[in-house]
Amino acid sequence: MQPAIIRAERVEKYYAQPSENRIQVISPTDLSITAGEIVALLGPSGSGKSTLLRMLTGLSTPSAGEVYWHEKPIATAEVNVSIVFQSFALFPWLTVLENVEAPLKARGMDAAERRKHGMKILDTVGLDGFQAAYPKELSGGMRQRVGFARALVVEPEVLFMDEPFSALDVLTAENLRSELLELWQNKTIPTQSIFIVTHNIEEAVQLADRIIVLGRNPGHVRTDFRVAIPHPRDRKATAFTQLVDYIYKVLTQPDAQPPALPQTSTGKTVRDQRQMHYQMLPHARPGGIAGLLELVLDHNGKDDIYRLADDLAFQIDDLLPIVDAAQLLGFLTVTEGDAAITPTGAEYANSEILRQKELFRTAAVENVLLLRQIVRAIESKSDRSVPEEFFHDMLDEQFSEDETLRQLETAINWGRYAELFDFDASRRRFIQSEKLHHDADASSTAEIDA
C-alpha cells in the first residue's frame, strides 16, 4: 500500500447553532488519499460532501480529529492542492490569462515565467487564443476549462473537484470529462491524485478507481470500495451497469446495510444512524409526487427507478426526493431499486384533485410527525394559530439552520396543498386553513404577488 498524501483521522464537523446546541454534519471519519488514484465521493444532497472536501484541502478546520498532509498536520504543512468549483469561481474582472496567472503571482513567480506557464496550460486545456478574453465572454464549458487551467497551473499534487460538471450541459460535461481522463492517463499533468465530489453515479463509475458513498444525518462513510473495471470503460458493459445499479441501491436505501458488492470491495462498517425524532422531509412538491405516481401506474404499477428517471429525462438526484416523499406517504414501496405503487398510491393517481387532496391529507397526518404536530398545535390553540418559531426551535435541535428552514418550507408546502393548515408569511404563523372559496381567492392574488 502506498503512503497516503492526505490522511484524515477521526475528523468531525459540527456547526454551532443559535439555540446553543450544535449540529453534527460529519461524524468521526477516517479517510486517506493515496497517489495514483481517482477517488469519487457520492452521497445525497446535504450529506456533507463539500464539507468533507474542504476539510481535506485544509480550507476548513475539523471540529475534532486531524488531517495530515504527508503525515504533517495540514495547518502547518506546505500544501499543494487545487480545487475546481461547480460555479467555476473565476474572477470576472480578470482576463482568462490573468485568472490563470493569479495563483502563480501568489507564489511570487516573475512576470515572464508566469506568462510562459499560463500560456502552456491554456494550450493544454484547449484554450489557446482565448487568453485575452474575459470569462463572461465564454460559454460555460469554456469557463470550466479556465477553471481547470487555473487549478492545473500550480501542478497540484491532489486535484480536488466539487461537482465540476454539474453546471454544464450533458455533452459538454462528457467532453470535458473524457479530456480530463486523457490528461490523467497520459500523465500530461503531474497530478498524483484526483478527488471528485459528484451527484452523478455514472460519472463516478466512469472516472473513479475508488468510490466512497456518504450517508447523511450526520455524514458518515457508508461504503468505500475500489472499482476494478479496466479503462476505457464502456457504459453499456454489464460490469458497468451492475455497478451503477449497486450504487443506486445503496443510495436509495439509506437505512439498510449496503448490500454485497458485485466486484471486489473494501467496504467499511457502517455506523448506526443516530435515532431521529423527526423524519427528514424530502423536498418534493405534491405536484411532482402526483406526476411520479401516474407514471408508475402507466408502467403497470412497478418499475426500476433508474428507468423512470430516464423516461422523465430527470437527473436521478432530482427524482430521488420525489420517490422518498411518495414512500414516506405510503404511496410507493421501494425494493431493490424497483418502485411499486401501493393501493392508496394507485387511488391517488387515479383521483381528481379534491379527492387527491383528501388522500394526501390522510397520508400526511398519518405518516409525517411534523405535520401532525402542527395540526394538533393549531387545534389546541384558542386563536387557531401557532408561531413558526415554535417548530423552528424543535427542528433546530436536529437539523442545521438551512435544513430546518427547508424542512419548514416543505412542511408549509405540503400542509397548504393538503389544506391541513395555512401559513401567514407576514406574521410567520401557522393558521387554520380557510374555507375553500376563500382559498381560491387567495391563491389568485398570491400568484400575482409571487
Place this chain on the structure above:
Amino acid sequence: MMKLPDSFSNIRGRETFARSQVLQRSWPVVLDLCVAGIGLACFYGVVVIARYWFGHPEPEIVISQSPRALPQYAFYSVVRIGLAYMLSLVFAIGYGYIAAYSKRVEPLMIAGLDILQSIPVLSFLPGVMLAMVALFPTRQIGVEMGAIVLIFTGQVWNMAFSFYSSIKSIPRELSEAANIYKFSRLQKLIQLELPYAAIGLVWNSMVSVAGGWFFLMACEMFVLATRDFRLPGLGSYLQTAAGTGNYAAITWGLLTMIAIIVATDQLVWRPVIAWSDKFKFEQVESSSRVRSPLLHLLQQSRGLQSLRQHTIVPFGESLYRRLAEERTVGTPTKITKVRGEEAKTGIASTLLRGLIILVAAGVVLYAAWQALTLLRQVHGSEFATILKGAMATFLRVNISLILAAAWTIPAGVAIGFHPRLARIAQPIAQIAASVPATALFPVILLALIRIGGSMNIGSIALMLLGTQWYILFNVIAGAMAIPSDLKEVATLFRFTTIQKWKTVILPGIFPFLITGMVTASGGAWNASIIAEYFRLKNQTLQTVGLGAVISAATDSGQFQILLLATIVMAIMVVTINRLVWRPLYRLAETRYKLGG
C-alpha cells in the same frame, strides 16, 4: 443630492443605500449603549478642546461678490470636497475591512455605523470647528480642516457600509479560490475584495460627494456666538450674495455650481462608471453600457501605459515576490515554535489586551459621564422647548416625505414604464438632483419672503428639495424591475387603473419605495438643522423645531442644549428606523419581493 448612474438598472440588485442596508441586521441593545457611550465621550472631548479656544478672537475674512472671484472660490470648494472624499474613501475601506474580518469588534462597529449615520452631522459643526481651530496653528487652517472633517463625517458611513457588506457578500467559492491558491492579504484585496466592492463603492461615492456639497454649502460660512467663521468658497459666495440680495451674484454662483456638477459628471463619474463596468459580477455580458470617450482616451494613451509599465507594474511585482517569500519562510517558523512558549505569549497578550480594554472603557465612561453632567445645566423650560421642537420637526419631516412621495411615485412609475420618457427625463432629473439644496435655499427663502411665505413653508421646501430624489430614483428603479409578464397579465385581464396599481405597481415598487423613504427620512432630519434657522440679510429667520434649537444653541455657544437636542434627534431617527422602517422593510423582503 444624489445621482443615478445610467447603469443603475443593472446594479440595483446588489447596491442599495447604505442607510437601508442597516435595516437588514439586528443586534442587542447593549451594543447600542456602547456606541452611545463612545459617542458621548467623543462629544465631551471636542467640547473640552473647543472651550479652550473660545477666548481668542481673530479678524475675519471678507468674501468678495465679484464674479471674477468665482473661479478661485469654486476651486477652493472643489479641493475641499476632493480632500474630504479621499479621506472618506481610505477610511471607509479600512473600517469596512476591519469590521468584516475581525469577528470580535464586528457587531460593535456595525452598530456604530447605524448610529453614526443617524446622528445629524451639522450639530457637530461648532464643536469640530472650534476643536480644529484650537489644534492648528493658524485659524484659517483650523477652519479649513474643520470643514473637511465635517464633510468627511457626512460622507464616510455609507461608503464604509457598502464596502463592508460587499466583502460580506463575496461568494464563498471565490474567496475559497483565493485561499486555496494562497493569495496574500494584499493580493486578495486587489484581485478580489476591491473589484467585488468597486461598483458599490462608486455608486455610494456619488451619493456621498453629492451629500458633501450639501454640507459644504452650509459650513463654509457660519456664526458661532460673536465669532464669524468664513472660508473663501462657492458656499460662502452664495450665502454672502443672498445675504445682501445681490441677484446677479446669485445667478453667477448658481451657474458655476451647475457647471461644476456637469463637469464632475462628465470628467469623473462617467469614466469611473464606464471603467467599473468590468467589475460587474455577472456571468453574461449586458447590452447597455455607459461609454466614456475620456476613459477610452486614457486607456489608449501610450504615455500613461508606459508610465504604468515603469512604475506600478515593477513595484507590484517586487511586492508580490516579497510577500510570497515571507509566506514560505513564515511557515517553518510556525512549526518550530515551541508550544509552551506560544502559551506564555498568549497569556501575556491576553493580559495586555484586557488592560487596554479596561483603560479604554474607563476613559470612555469618564468622558461620557462628564458629557452627561453637562446636561444637568439644562433647565426644565429648555427641555420643554426641545420636546416641542422635536414634535414640530417630526411633523415637518413627515409632511415633506408625503409631499415627496405624492409626486415622485406617479412620476417615477411613468419614467420607469416608458423607456422613451426615461431617456429624456433621467438626465434632467440627475442634474436637478445634483444641485445641492443648500445652495438653492437662500434663493428660495428670498423668494418666499417676497411673497410673504413663512419660514415654516421654507423649511419644508428645503427638506423636500434635499430628499425627494432618493425616493424618485428608487421608484424608477422599482418600476423598471417589475417583470413585463406581470404587466402583461394586468393588460390581458383588463385590470382597471386602480386594480393595476393595487395588485401590480404598488406591491412591485414597495421594497424600493421603502428604501428610498428611509434614506429620505434620515436626510430630512439632518436638513432640518439648516432649514429651520437661517440668517439672511442680517436677520435670523426661524421657526419652532429641533433643528432650530440645535442651530440656535450653536449660535449662542450653549453646548448643553446642543448636546441634548442632538441626542434627542439621534434617538428619534434611530427609533423611527427601528420601529417603522425596519418592520416595513422586513415586510417588503418577505411578502413583496419579486422573483424571490
